[in-house]
Amino acid sequence: MAAASLVSLWVLFSGVALFPGSCSPQHHNILKLKMISPFTHNLSTSKIIDSHLHIWASPQEASEFPYAPGQEPPVPGNLHFLLQNMEEAGVDGVLIVQPIFHKFDHSYVTSALKKYPTKFVGCCLANPTDDGSGLKQFEDLVLKDGYRAVRFNPELWPAGEKMTNKVGKAIFQRAGELNVPVGFLCMKGIGLYMSEIEQLCTEFPSTVVLIDHLGFIKPPLNEEEGLVFSQLLNLSRFPKVYVKFSSLFQVSREKFPYLDLAPLLSQVVASFGANRVMWGSDFPYAAAECGYKEAKEAVLLIANQISLPPSDLEWIMGRTVAQLFPNQWTDAKQGFHRERE
8 A cells, every 4th residue: 555545634623624733632531533444554563662752750740769959841751651651652672861850860751760760761860070971970870870871962062162061071982882873952942063073084084973853954944944954854974873853842833733844744754754753742742742652643743744654663663763772672583573472
C-alpha cells in the first residue's frame, strides 16, 4: 500500500466540523479525533521509543528531591504521571533528559532509572562550572549511575564562555571515549551556536551528537531563516550527528497536528537518512500542549504528508534511538519487536 494512503482517515466522534486549533486537554471534551491507519498497526509490532522527555518531582516529592533555587515546574511531570502516559500511548521506552528544575542534582532521575532499567535511559546535564569539576561529575554520572547521554545547554556556560572552552571540550571528548552521545539544547536557535557545534564535531569526530528539537528551527519564512535550516542540513556531513524531530509544538507555527513541519521532516530525512532522525515528545510539556498520545500520533500525520515509507517511520519512531543505546530496549530473541503478551 502506498505510504500516502496509510494515514488518511480521521473519525469525528463529536459531530462537529474538523477545524485547526489547539489540542489542549479542555478541547478533548468537545472534539475527539482518532486515526485509523495501517501505520498504527505496523508500529504496534515495533517498540516505540521516545528520544526526549523530562521528569521531575511532584510538590509532595520535593522535600526528598528539592527543586533548584528559583526553579518551580509549571506543569506536573512526576514519574507516576509519565508511566501512566506511556501505557496509554503505547510507548515502550524513553530517554529521560535531566530537567533544569533539578539542575545538577540528578537524584530524582537516577531513582527512576534504577526502578525501571528496561524502560528508561538517562541523559545527564553537563555542568560547565569555572572550577572544572563538571568533568568529574559527568564521569561519575556515567560510570557510577549509568547515564548514557549528556546534554549541553549553552545558557549554563559562564558569561562570555563558549561550549568550545576547556571544560566543554573536555566533557565532549570524554563523552566520545565513553560512547556517550552529546545533545545540544539551542533554545535561542541553533544558528547562534552552529560554529561551536561544528568545531566540536571537527575536533572530536568520534563523539555522537544529538540536535534537540530540530535546533529550534521553525518553518522558514524568509531567506535568513532558510539559511539557518540549510546549515542544520549541512551538519549531515558529520556522520555522527543525529537530529531529534522533537517538541513539535515548540517548532511548529501551527497548532496540532503541526503539519507545517512536513517539509522540514522531508528535508531532514533526505539529508541525514531516517536512521539518523528520532522522534521525541518533550513530555510533560507535550502532555499539557496536546496530550502525550497525540504528540506521538502527530508524527504519523506529518509522515503521511510527505509519503514517508513505513520503514523510515519505524526508524524515526524508535529504531534510531535504540541503535544508539544497544542492549537497552532490545530483546535477545525478538530483536526490535515488542514482547508478546
